[in-house]
Amino acid sequence: MKFTCQKSDLYEVLPNVAKAASAKTPMEALAAIRLSASGQNLELTGYDLELGIRTAIPAVVEEEGVLLADSRLFSELVRRMPDGILQIETDDHLKITMQGGGTECQLAGMRADEYPDLPDIEQTQGAVIPQNLLKNMINQTIYAVSLDETRPIFTGELLEMENDALNIVALDNYRMALRTEPLPGQEAMKFVVPSKALREIEHLLGEDEKNEHPCVIRLDQHHASFEVQRYVVYTRLLAGEFINYRRSIPDHSKTEVLIGRRELIESLERCALLISEKNKTAVRFQFEEGKVLISCQNVIGSVDDTLSCDMTGEKLVIGFNNRYLLEAVRAIQGDRVRLFLTAADRAVKVMEEQGENSIAIIMPVQVRR
Amino acid sequence: MKFTCQKSDLYEVLPNVAKAASAKTPMEALAAIRLSASGQNLELTGYDLELGIRTAIPAVVEEEGVLLADSRLFSELVRRMPDGILQIETDDHLKITMQGGGTECQLAGMRADEYPDLPDIEQTQGAVIPQNLLKNMINQTIYAVSLDETRPIFTGELLEMENDALNIVALDNYRMALRTEPLPGQEAMKFVVPSKALREIEHLLGEDEKNEHPCVIRLDQHHASFEVQRYVVYTRLLAGEFINYRRSIPDHSKTEVLIGRRELIESLERCALLISEKNKTAVRFQFEEGKVLISCQNVIGSVDDTLSCDMTGEKLVIGFNNRYLLEAVRAIQGDRVRLFLTAADRAVKVMEEQGENSIAIIMPVQVRR
Numbered sequence: 001m002k003f004t005c006q007k008s009d010l011y012e013v014l015p016n017v018a019k020a021a022s023a024k025t026p027m028e029a030l031a032a033i034r035l036s037a038s039g040q041n042l043e044l045t046g047y048d049l050e051l052g053i054r055t056a057i058p059a060v061v062e063e064e065g066v067l068l069a070d071s072r073l074f075s076e077l078v079r080r081m082p083d084g085i086l087q088i089e090t091d092d093h094l095k096i097t098m099q100g101g102g103t104e105c106q107l108a109g110m111r112a113d114e115y116p117d118l119p120d121i122e123q124t125q126g127a128v129i130p131q132n133l134l135k136n137m138i139n140q141t142i143y144a145v146s147l148d149e150t151r152p153i154f155t156g157e158l159l160e161m162e163n164d165a166l167n168i169v170a171l172d173n174y175r176m177a178l179r180t181e182p183l184p185g186q187e188a189m190k191f192v193v194p195s196k197a198l199r200e201i202e203h204l205l206g207e208d209e210k211n212e213h214p215c216v217i218r219l220d221q222h223h224a225s226f227e228v229q230r231y232v233v234y235t236r237l238l239a240g241e242f243i244n245y246r247r248s249i250p251d252h253s254k255t256e257v258l259i260g261r262r263e264l265i266e267s268l269e270r271c272a273l274l275i276s277e278k279n280k281t282a283v284r285f286q287f288e289e290g291k292v293l294i295s296c297q298n299v300i301g302s303v304d305d306t307l308s309c310d311m312t313g314e315k316l317v318i319g320f321n322n323r324y325l326l327e328a329v330r331a332i333q334g335d336r337v338r339l340f341l342t343a344a345d346r347a348v349k350v351m352e353e354q355g356e357n358s359i360a361i362i363m364p365v366q367v368r369r
Numbered sequence: 370m371k372f373t374c375q376k377s378d379l380y381e382v383l384p385n386v387a388k389a390a391s392a393k394t395p396m397e398a399l400a401a402i403r404l405s406a407s408g409q410n411l412e413l414t415g416y417d418l419e420l421g422i423r424t425a426i427p428a429v430v431e432e433e434g435v436l437l438a439d440s441r442l443f444s445e446l447v448r449r450m451p452d453g454i455l456q457i458e459t460d461d462h463l464k465i466t467m468q469g470g471g472t473e474c475q476l477a478g479m480r481a482d483e484y485p486d487l488p489d490i491e492q493t494q495g496a497v498i499p500q501n502l503l504k505n506m507i508n509q510t511i512y513a514v515s516l517d518e519t520r521p522i523f524t525g526e527l528l529e530m531e532n533d534a535l536n537i538v539a540l541d542n543y544r545m546a547l548r549t550e551p552l553p554g555q556e557a558m559k560f561v562v563p564s565k566a567l568r569e570i571e572h573l574l575g576e577d578e579k580n581e582h583p584c585v586i587r588l589d590q591h592h593a594s595f596e597v598q599r600y601v602v603y604t605r606l607l608a609g610e611f612i613n614y615r616r617s618i619p620d621h622s623k624t625e626v627l628i629g630r631r632e633l634i635e636s637l638e639r640c641a642l643l644i645s646e647k648n649k650t651a652v653r654f655q656f657e658e659g660k661v662l663i664s665c666q667n668v669i670g671s672v673d674d675t676l677s678c679d680m681t682g683e684k685l686v687i688g689f690n691n692r693y694l695l696e697a698v699r700a701i702q703g704d705r706v707r708l709f710l711t712a713a714d715r716a717v718k719v720m721e722e723q724g725e726n727s728i729a730i731i732m733p734v735q736v737r738r
Contacts, residue, residue, distance in 0.1 A: 081639075107671075301446070301474070306472075308471075
């Protein structure tokens, strides 16, 4: 293999591709990046059998070839090479030599024979989604993904296309985040994507406000690919039944509150100072006409806040897990958030001031009345 | 104790004072900040018996008093309080109540009886140093302070005032950093300050380019105080004999090299990618007419750089500990650095392109010729 390319081109894509190389693996090949020089391109692939990222950069290829290079060391060496043209070649012993400016670096490469193939998606379904829309929808829901590996299906998010709308849902036993956006002209489909892949996709997605390069999704029964900018992200899908999340959405309320988002976040952050693994104290909310008393008290100290709010309906005292409420309120946009409550032991709906596109559901916890 | 102050005034100084509170201590009082309200001030003190920091902010004191508050929790709670006026008071049970906006926080305080007194410096000597000068001199030498606690004297820096100049020196068995600046009108003195105190002093020192508020140093046999901005930093001094560092400075050279600082740093950073605790490879320098070949090679890979340089005197092959040379070159100012070499086993002097105010001495390590 022998080629030249711009160092800046190569370094720009390397950290992104490297994210799909496995940091901890007994299989050395999975810790590597696959470099393939052919035609007028250098193709780069990272793949840990769950998540794969592939891209290509322009290169002047003198001798075609395929080879693996340690992902971390190769990325770091490229980063530290002088700017400008980089010449990379390998010898019969798989030694990789990089040259540029007055600098020459060598490191050992590996044969690519045993590198796993990326999933060959025999497309049965597909969708096209504006980049900024998908980015925003992932960003506003992914906090609610479960970390509990014993129920794998909930460690991912449901992407659901139906009735000319896209729904993205994350949930566990105690809370749910749901984002809905109209997206006409797509075929109906449902699939659950691991959160690790979604975080990488979110990271690669750009603004693309004119929607000139939408994200193209292809999927078969077990895998999906997301074409994002110049990258293709491959992920396995999570198998199993995602419960009927719509049933968890409360359909009525006895108390409705509009409250300043910034003030609520600040109050919850104050309470967080008293809360730890050891002192998992709930935050108590007492909703009254025109105000809410927020309090948290344990052996460390206490916080008592009074925030003004618009309330309609019945007075109510209710408790929350501080982190669950904080993450939901942070993910909601706008100056004020709307809370729909029915009783101290019933799920609470958190939404934007207007509209129903962004919904968080949180189960309350017990506090003294 | 009862007083009001501006939250912003209090929060500005708290993180700085908290740095002198001990993070790990069985003595609870040492993990606290001492608050003392009297007259028109709130005085704040952190002190871990080695390093002390004291300051004061304006406060409207309704009831004078002294009390300890947990440094971390108190700082964090103040940070999260609403902006504006903060009212702080304590009750008979030492409970501290903070009020501001619609927020009230409480935390437990402690009696200040057992809090240690800051050193009472019966001034025998003193000096006045421009802030930016002292900041710069600490910054350019502190990297060379020894981490070896078995020889405590070298875990600090020597501050030496003599012949109308200030010298600051850090050294261990393998290297030395020395900064010298003319500073007329000061009495002669020598003392060794622990690096922890110097790092806090460096952090607090400002630019003060007109030299309106120089740093005032007072010292007795065992302690020193540094008045920096609105803070006074107290430190114990390190006891023992600081060796005659001047003897370590080579007084002649057979090879003299002028080399681009940026290029040298980049080359050493590339070599650093191959070097670890497990692979402590030396960097080999081969100085020839007009160029230097820099190389580093081990089982991980190799780096070979060719940099142009101005060389006078004899050709030479010499090896360096990568980190020692890198830290010395980073601390030197200007576009080029000057190296004075005599032989492969003799100390090397690293200096600025012009002048002798900034000197690093490094012992070479063995490499193949």
